[in-house]
Amino acid sequence: MNCKKRKLKYIREKNYYRKGGVATSWFKVSSGMTDVISQETETQSERAIQNLKRKYKMDFEVSEIKNGTDGNDFDKGLKTVIFTLKVCKK
DSSP: OOHHHHHHHHHHHHHHHHTTOOEEEEEEEETTOTTTHHHHHHHHHHHHHHHHHHHHSOOEEEEEEEEEOOTTHHHHTEEEEEEEEEEOOO
16 A cells, blocks of 8 residues: 555544544453453553554544453353444544
């Protein structure tokens, strides 16, 4: 991908987030570790917010957190935690 296409992709993504688009991130936790889920969610969300802030120079916040299963999580004894990030309106 040449430089011009990369810049256009960056501008499109930034405009998408600026106009109310959402970014989603997820991670998997063992079902037996329910006491660590809140701490791990906070850690992972802060890491995702820092990455987005560094890339797009915009402030993001967690708007929604969901627990669920994804694919063969039930067989492996895992839980998937999905959180949605939106741009902070100042």
